[in-house]
Amino acid sequence: MQEPILVLAEHLKGELADITFEMLGAARKLADQLKAPLYTAVFGKDVAPLTSQLGVADSVFVLDHPQLDMPSADVAAGLLKKLVEQKGVSLVLIGGTNVSAGIGPRLSFRLNLPFVNFCRNIRVENGSTIFTSQLFGGKILSDVRLPENRGVVSVYPGSFAADAGRSDKKPSVEKVDLPVEETKIVFKRYIEPEAGDIDITKQDILISIGRGIVSADNIAMVEELARALGGAVCASRPVIDQGWLPLSRQVGKSGMTVKPKLYMSFGVSGAPEHVEGMKDAGLIISVNTDPNAPIFGVSHYGVCADLFDVLPALVEKIKTH
Amino acid sequence: MDIFVLLKMVPDVVEELVIGENGKSLDPQMLRVKLSDPDEHALEQAILLKEKHKGTVTVVAMEAPEVDEILFTAFAKGADNAVKLTGDWTGIQAPSIARLFASYFSSANRQLGSQALVLLGSQAIDDLEGEVAPYLAELLGVPYIGVVTGIRLDEENKKIMVMKEFAGGLRGEFELPLPAVLGVQAAEKPPRYVPVAKVRSVMKSSHVETLEVPPPEGIAGLSIDRLFTPEAAGKAEMLEGAPEEASARIVEILAERGLLGR
Ligand SMILES: Cc1cc2nc3c(=O)[nH]c(=O)nc-3n(C[C@H](O)[C@H](O)[C@H](O)COP(=O)(O)OP(=O)(O)OC[C@H]3O[C@@H](n4cnc5c(N)ncnc54)[C@H](O)[C@@H]3O)c2cc1C
Ligand SMILES: Nc1ncnc2c1ncn2[C@@H]1O[C@H](COP(=O)(O)O)[C@@H](O)[C@H]1O
Numbered sequence: 001m002q003e004p005i006l007v008l009a010e011h012l013k014g015e016l017a018d019i020t021f022e023m024l025g026a027a028r029k030l031a032d033q034l035k036a037p038l039y040t041a042v043f044g045k046d047v048a049p050l051t052s053q054l055g056v057a058d059s060v061f062v063l064d065h066p067q068l069d070m071p072s073a074d075v076a077a078g079l080l081k082k083l084v085e086q087k088g089v090s091l092v093l094i095g096g097t098n099v100s101a102g103i104g105p106r107l108s109f110r111l112n113l114p115f116v117n118f119c120r121n122i123r124v125e126n127g128s129t130i131f132t133s134q135l136f137g138g139k140i141l142s143d144v145r146l147p148e149n150r151g152v153v154s155v156y157p158g159s160f161a162a163d164a165g166r167s168d169k170k171p172s173v174e175k176v177d178l179p180v181e182e183t184k185i186v187f188k189r190y191i192e193p194e195a196g197d198i199d200i201t202k203q204d205i206l207i208s209i210g211r212g213i214v215s216a217d218n219i220a221m222v223e224e225l226a227r228a229l230g231g232a233v234c235a236s237r238p239v240i241d242q243g244w245l246p247l248s249r250q251v252g253k254s255g256m257t258v259k260p261k262l263y264m265s266f267g268v269s270g271a272p273e274h275v276e277g278m279k280d281a282g283l284i285i286s287v288n289t290d291p292n293a294p295i296f297g298v299s300h301y302g303v304c305a306d307l308f309d310v311l312p313a314l315v316e317k318i319k320t321h
Numbered sequence: 322m323d324i325f326v327l328l329k330m331v332p333d334v335v336e337e338l339v340i341g342e343n344g345k346s347l348d349p350q351m352l353r354v355k356l357s358d359p360d361e362h363a364l365e366q367a368i369l370l371k372e373k374h375k376g377t378v379t380v381v382a383m384e385a386p387e388v389d390e391i392l393f394t395a396f397a398k399g400a401d402n403a404v405k406l407t408g409d410w411t412g413i414q415a416p417s418i419a420r421l422f423a424s425y426f427s428s429a430n431r432q433l434g435s436q437a438l439v440l441l442g443s444q445a446i447d448d449l450e451g452e453v454a455p456y457l458a459e460l461l462g463v464p465y466i467g468v469v470t471g472i473r474l475d476e477e478n479k480k481i482m483v484m485k486e487f488a489g490g491l492r493g494e495f496e497l498p499l500p501a502v503l504g505v506q507a508a509e510k511p512p513r514y515v516p517v518a519k520v521r522s523v524m525k526s527s528h529v530e531t532l533e534v535p536p537p538e539g540i541a542g543l544s545i546d547r548l549f550t551p552e553a554a555g556k557a558e559m560l561e562g563a564p565e566e567a568s569a570r571i572v573e574i575l576a577e578r579g580l581l582g583r
Contacts, residue, residue, distance in 0.1 A: 012487060070493065073455060073465065098487050101443075101467040102504070105455040109416070114543050117444075117451040130546065136334050137446050140347075143546040144449060184464045186496045188482070193490025205580065229580070241362065243511040247490060254468075254486045254506075262580050269334075283578060285571060286557065292337075294551075301574060302557035309564040317568045321581060 002036035002149060003090035008080060008103070009042040009054060010095040013190075016050050018162045019095035023155050024056045025164025026122055027093055031058075033124045034149070039087060041176075043079055045069040055169030061087075061176045068180065070187035073102030078181040081110045086176075091129075091146075096154040098254060108152040115152045116144060120159040137271045138294055157253070158276050193256075196248025198232045204261045205231025208251060208278070209239055212267015212288065212307055216244040221311045222266065228318045234258065236274050252277035266307040270295025322376035322474065322499075324367040325439045327422060328395070330354040330385040331447045338550075345545045356391050359442030365508035366472060367440055368399040374474050376436070377401040381425065383410060383418070389529065390520070396527040397515040403529045408536055415448055419456030420537040426461060433461065433500040436478060443468050443504035449543050454504040464497045467504035 007027050010017040024040060031038040040057040042050055045068050054060045061083060068075070080103070084092060094104045096118060108115035120141070121132035129149045133142050134156065200206060207226045213219065219233065226233045233249065240250040251258055253273040263281035268274060270286070270293055278284070279298050286299040287310050296302040303310055332338060333353045341348040367378045379402040380395040382388050392403040406425065413421075426433055433439070441454040444467070458465030470492065471484035483495045486506060560567040575581045 012491075072495075073467070074458075098468040098485070102452065102455040102465060105415075105452040106459055109456055109459045115415075115452075116543065117449055133449055134551075135447060135449065135548070136332060136338055138551065139334055139338050140340070140548050141551050142449060142548045144543050145546060146543075184498050185466065188494040188496055191484070191492040191494060193492075229575075237507075238358070241358075241507045241511060250490070254488060254490075256489060261578075262575070283574075283580070284557075285574070296557040296559075299557040301571070302559045303564075303567045303571070304559060305564055305567060310568060313564040313568040314571060317565070317572045318575075318581065321572050321576065 002034040003088050004037040004039050005031050005034075005091045005093070006080075006084065006087070006089040007038070007040040007057065007093045008076070008095070008100070009040050009050070010097060010100055011042070011044060011047065011050060012099055014046070016053055017095065017097065017099070019097055019155065019157050020054075021056075021162040021165030022157065022160040023093045023095065023165065024054070025162065026155065026160040028056050028164065030122055030124065030129065034129070036090075039089065041080065041083055043068050043071055043076060051171060051173045053166070055167040055171040056165050057171060060171045060173045062173060063176050063178055065180055072183050072185040072187075073106050074185070075181050075183050076100075076103045077106035077110060079178050080107050082178045083176065084111060090148070090150045092152045094152065094154050096156045100154075104152050104154045111152070113151045114146055115154070116146070117154045119153050119155050134272065137269070156272065158272065194246075194248055196246050198248070200232055200234045200249055200251070201256050201258055203232045203258070205229050206234045206251075206258060206260045206263050206281075207231055208234045208236070208263060208265040208268055210236040210265065210268030210274075211238045213239065213244075216242070218308075219244060221308075221315075225264075225311060225315050225318075228315055229262070231260075231262070236268050236271075265295055265299075266311065268295055269293050270298060322370060322374050322478070323434060323437045324370060324376060324378045325426075325437065326360070326364050326367045326378065326380045326395075326400075327439070327441045327453075328360045328364065328380050328382040328388070328391055329357045329442065329445055330382075330388055330391070331357045331445050334446065340548045340550070344547045346548065354386055357442045357445045359444065359504075359506055361512045362508040363440040363442055363505035364395055364398065364400070365510065365512040366505050368513070369509060370438075370472060370474065371399065374478070379404065381406065381422070383421070384408070392529050393524050393527065394515060394520050397519045397523045398513055403527070405529050405531045406534045407531055408534045410536065413536060414543065415451060415453050416456055417537045419453045419460060421534055422453070422457055423460035424537070425532075425534065433463065435499055437500040438472075438481070439500070439502045440505050441502065443506040449545070452504075454502055458502040461500075461502065463500050463502055465502045465504070466495055466497065468506045469503045470505075470507045471509050472503065
């Protein structure tokens with residue numbers, strides 16, 4: 001039998017995040033294979049009501065504390081370290097999200113255990129657990145093992161089904177009393193996304209552009225296509241970071257999640273951070289010069305060609321249709 | 322403000338990545354490298370802060386292919402000092418890299434003062450452990466925030482207000498004292514462009530300091546079993562033919578689904 005596995009439940013603004021259930025689902029399967037107990041921990045302010053949704057775990061440890069409104073990575077790592085030591089935990093799963101960024105490395109440092117980032121799959125082979133991580137934006141995968149299955153693992157969002165982590169079962173909840181460390185980091189306020197001129201989450205048709213568009217001057221061509229189709233233009237992160245389009249047009253992990261009837265992409269590679277925000281679109285058509293671009297893996301139709309050839313041809317065909 | 326920016330070269334993923342014969346790392350022969358994207362933003366953010374509040378920008382990098390050009394480009398953009406650490410880095414991993422930088426910042430004349438800010442890229446694409454920044458913060462005993470998309474300094478030059486990105490466009494504002502370590506995801510403005518001619522002329526007038534550093538001992542990182550390329554999900558039906566033909570097919574598909582003439 002293996003020592004317990006612990007999932008750090010992630011929540012933001014009073015709601016549990018999907019990643020919590022994705023991790024719980026994956027950890028449940030692993031715990032059953034290794035015959036290990038599955039624990040989950042919820043730290044925060046007014047978080048006690050969230051515990052009722054965590055029945056997939058064998059035990060839920062909750063710490064409700066006024067100072068934990070938005071715990072910084074050092075405070076969260078401090079609490080986890082104590083809990084891991086108290087409960088004899090061997091493996092800790094933490095969300096690979098912006099919200100939880102930084103907790104994993106700090107915890108691994110303090111526990112002197114290895115840290116695995118970008119974990120997308122977990123499997124057991126002859127009693128040893130193998131973690132598959134993505135490297136290079138998902139272009140390469142790597143298998144790693146942890147000595148004695150001990151370590152801290154950051155789980156990449158969208159890698160596991162969230163449904164497997166949900167249950168109506170009433171969890172066994174234990175209030176834990178851990179000292180909350182002082183921190184120099186003060187959370188001031190949330191900054192809500194600016195409305196922007198167009199709400200891309202409400203559009204039926206989105207034309208998406210990526211780094212392949214090369215320069216802001218080329219966006220006019222894309223806008224022409226969007227007009228011809230009655231849709232709006234959105235983009236991957238590099239286009240936004242270059243200042244070519246406003247932040248309100250960003251699709252993906254740190255941008256918007258969209259679900260239009262049609263999502264056409266031009267020069268977007270399909271990095272997991274982008275795909276996370278658009279994979280559920282009704283119809284996905286992608287144009288990319290690279291036949292192995294991961295975007296083709298989530299598209300219904302693909303065109304392996306230069307977007308600068310396809311764009312004008314397509315506008316022409318629509319106009320004459 | 323004394324701003325330090327750590328710069329790292331990573332494989333350019335626009336190129337095809339080839340796994341080496343050992344199956345555990347990329348084939349260095351086939352690799353094209355570039356400055357890690359978030360690092361370019363960290364540098365831009367540093368220069369924006371310097372322009373606003375005065376002070377110095379020092380870029381620090383570990384020796385790597387083509388890193389000199391990056392250091393001179395940083396000069397051309399407005400950095401004041403550049404340091405290249407040299408040594409035997411075979412197989413070095415994130416925890417040791419953090420230790421190496423920690424010892425750099427702990428040595429006699431380089432301790433982080435009350436005006437110091439260390440900027441790193443939020444996360445590079447090429448290493449399994451990642452997150453040198455939080456390790457470094459732990460080692461130096463200073464506060465750290467990652468996924469940063471904006472930094473402001475208060476009037477007394479003692480505290481910074483940091484914007485951190487969550488999801489769905491939601492961000493949070495945090496306040497923390499200097500010295501601090503931050504992982505930058507994006508600068509407030511797009512990274513500036515400098516013409517090659519300017520970089521060339523800077524090469525003649527500026528000097529990169531080199532510093533030999535012994536590799537830190539005894540911190541084993543993760544051991545990789547194997548690297549492999551993901552199986553192409555192969556979901557898309559590829560539309561063949563010239564752009565005109567493919568476009569005609571797209572128009573048919575859209576028409577069939579009632580997505581035209583809206
Ligand atoms: C914390 C974090 C959050 C992130 N959040 C997001 C997010 O919200 N949204 C997001 O999109 N990304 C996000 N990213 C970035 C993400 O990892 C990728 O870097 C990004 O999605 C890549 O954008 P891209 O596809 O436009 O560029 P690239 O990956 O550079 O791809 C460009 C593509 O264009 C193709 N191309 C080039 N020229 C042409 C041409 N003439 N015709 C056709 N095709 C061409 C190339 O073959 C390539 O596939 C995030 C990353 C991190 C670390
Ligand atoms: N070898 C290195 N040389 C210089 N900076 C580095 C190095 N490794 C990591 N860094 C810094 O740490 C950041 C995060 O890298 P990583 O932890 O590898 O994801 C990078 O963006 C750099 O700013």
